Amino acid sequence: MEKWIVQYQDICRLLIFIFFFLLLATIEKKYGIWRWADKRSVRWTTHLSLALISKVTIRLIFPFLAVTTAWIAQQKGIGYFNQNPTLWIIEVILSMVFLDLVMYTQHLMMHRIKAFWRVHRVHHMDRHLDVSTGIRFHPIEEMFTMGFKLLAVAFIGAxxxxxxxxxxxxxxxxxxxxxxxxxxxxxxxxxxxxxxxPNMHRIHHSDYLKETNSNYGFCLSIWDKLFGTYTYRSISGDNKIYIGLEEFRYPQFKTLPNMLLVPFNPRRLKVRHRKRVPSRMKS
Ligand SMILES: [Zn+2]
Known part of the structure; x- marks a missing residue:
């Protein structure tokens, strides 16, 4: 089974990604509450292109990715669970919870360390949120995330x-x-x-610094609550959050080449609270 997963992980993940992307996109087309400022086809083209560049970059840089790292660590007896085996199901659950904590920490670092925030701004400068924002990450951020993940997988022996x-x-x-x-x-x-x-993560995309620097989790909500980074409700009201970064509001930043150049852009690195124009809701 494990060998099969290592061998076919890419195609499995690609098919699952396509299925959920289309499923969630169909749901939000029917139930979407905020008006799309740009055509979805344009957003999808840009975001999918950025995601493709990011995936190709990490493929070129890393000889193997997270699943293969787990396989190699297992063969070589590296990592906590490979040296201290316990019930298989316990290992699986604890490893997944640990990886989620690592991803929370990685996200927090993307915000708190200035050099990383430069890169993470590409994700946050989107002035609208939809399913395609979830794949909008700069290749440098994807490299950092993968490096962090590989270390975590090897450490825990997942x-x-x-x-x-x-x-x-x-x-x-x-x-x-x-x-x-x-x-x-x-x-x-x-x-x-x-x-x-989505309501909770939308607050994380607020232009208000205090809210941007909160709600870092992706899967479990416990980490934000445990480490004091949880914002329950936006001060603007959850329906009226100003999404994006004001300094990147200009249309030229919607193009793929300019998105790729954002980490090298000296525009103000701090997000401040300012007069906010909320996203328009569908009538
Ligand atoms: Zn973020």
Whole structure:
């Protein structure tokens, strides 16, 4: 089974990605609450191109990725669980929870370290959120994320299946939390007890620094609550959050070449609270 996963991980992940991307995009087309400022086809073309460049870059730089790292670590007896085996299911669950904590930490670092924030701005300067924002990451950020993930996988000695499942979960959740949907507060409150919701992550994309620097989680909501980075409600009201970065509001930053150049752009590196123009809701 594990050998099969290592061998066919790419095609499996690609097919699952396409399925969920189309499924979530169909849902948000029907239930999308904020008006799209740009055509979805244009956004998809730009974001999918950026994602493709990022994936090709990490493929060229890393000889193997997370799932294969887990396989090699297992063969060589590297990592905590490979040296201290316990019940298989416990290893799988704890590894996935650990990887989620690592991703929370990585995201926090992207915001708190100035050099990383330069790169992460490409994701945050999107002035609209939809499922395609979930794949909008600069190649340098993807490189950093992968490096961080490989170290974590080797450290914990995660089972191959745990890494494979977590990679899929992270990919799907990243698209889900950026969806152009608004979940009814009563239901959202229940979901937030254990997972990140689009309402919760939308606050993270606020232009208000205090809110941008909060709600870092992608899958489990516990980390933000545990480490004091949880914002329950936006001061603007959850329906009126100003999305994006004011300094990159100009149309030229919507092009792929300019997005790729953003990390080298000296524009103000700090996001400040300013007069906000909320996204327009569909009538
Ligand atoms: Zn962020």
């Amino acid at each position: 089972p191959v299946i745990a890494v494979f499942l977590y990679e899929i979960l992270l990919n799907v959740m990243t698209m889900f939390v950026h969806m152009n949907v608004y979940i009814q507060p009563r239901f959202d409150k229940v979901l937030r007890l254990f997972m990140i919701t």
